[in-house]
Amino acid sequence: MVPAALSLVADIGGTNTRVALAHGAEVQVDSVRRYRNAEFDGIGSVIARYLGDSSQNHTFITGVCVAMAGPVHDGVGTLTNLDWRIDKAVLAEALSAERVAVLNDLQAQGHAIGHIAATDLAEVLPQPEVAATAAKLVIGLGTGFNACPVFDTAAGRFVPPSEAGHVSLPTSIAELHPMLSKLSDSRGYPSVEEVLSGRGVSQLHAALHGEVIDPADILSRIGDGEAQACDTGALFVKVLGDVAGNLVLSHLPFGGVFLVGGVTRAFAPYLDQFGFVEAFRSKGRFSTFMEQFGVSVVSDDYAALTGCASHLSRG
Structure with missing residues (x-):
């Protein structure tokens, strides 16, 4: 009997890479393996290790x-923090393989929307009833920050790439003004990612209190x-809310806002x-308008892998 065709999916973060196998849009959870990026010279060696570690017949990987944490152009990408x-x-x-794709990690998260179990979605703001084709927005906080809209069209799902973490911090938050020069990684340009990321938590605390400690602490x-x-x-959280609201006004995601990433999940209990x-x-005068947008926190740690699998399954 010929085994069913498989896809190999990988999610490359700033610190770790996860690799798995998938049938269609469904990731085989028991096939997921995690590798520390510092131990490898590139994704090729990670995949080689994965294939060596797996007992699956790889002949049928089609x-x-x-998914990677960095900009992608014409199938080529360089990681922002690696x-x-x-x-x-x-x-x-x-x-x-017959079908190959390289996605920005937030694009992959966008392709996962609709394939995430309700138990992995924590409501922050209720989502009004809208058409299934209403635009959605994914916002991710982890090693870095990014966001991307999700459009469901007659031609299929379209999730355009973005590098939203590298726009400038909002000037509307007066508390940020005196500390902008203290954001050590800004190089004279204090971007959103210098606050809304793992290292951003530490930088913000240092700028406020002069103490450099780990974000987990x-x-x-x-x-x-x-x-x-x-x-x-x-x-x-105030910066996150302000930036998320700005992104909503830019994209009008009446289908909902989905907050993803490890830093998001860590702050979820305090939102x-x-x-x-x-x-x-x-x-301002658009505050009432903002009541039309639901917000949820995604706790599915494998969402990017699911998004990769979903993207391939759509052909």
Whole structure:
């Protein structure tokens, strides 16, 4: 009996890469493996290790899709926070696959929308009833920051790439003004990612309190109710709400906003406490207009892999 055709999907983050096999749009959860990027010289060696570790017959892998944390152009991408180059043509040659794609990681998250279990969606703001084709928006906070719209059209799903994390921080938040020069990675241009990311949490805390500590420690202190950490958390959430609201006005995602990524999940329990909704909707005369947009936090850690598989399955 000939085994069913398989796809190989990979999600390359700033620190780790996850690789898995998928049948159609469904990722085989028991096939997921995680690898530390520092131990490899590129995605090719990661995939080679994965194939060596797996007992699956790889002859029937007919599609490959890689999601990466960085800009992609014409099937070629370079990771923003890692010195790897991802090339669609090289992947096709290495695995002899018929269908090969390289996506920005937020594009992959966009392709996953609609394939995520309800149990992996935590409502922040209720989603009004809209047409299934209404535009959606995915916003991701992890090693970096990015966002991309999701459009369902008669020709299929379209998820355009974006590098939204590298636009400038909003000037509407007065608390940020005196600390912009203290954001050490800004190189004179304080971008959204310098605050809304893992390292951004640490940078924000250092700018506010002069203490450089790990973001996980800051989250732990927030959980303990420490005043300085809570100040950092409150400003972080205010910036997130403001930036998310700006992106909503740019794309009008009446089908909902989906917050993804490890940093998002870490702050999810504090969004209400630190006023996310107020910051999100605070748009002057358009504040009432903002009530039309639902917001959810995605807790599915394999969403990017699912998005890769879904993208390949749509042909």
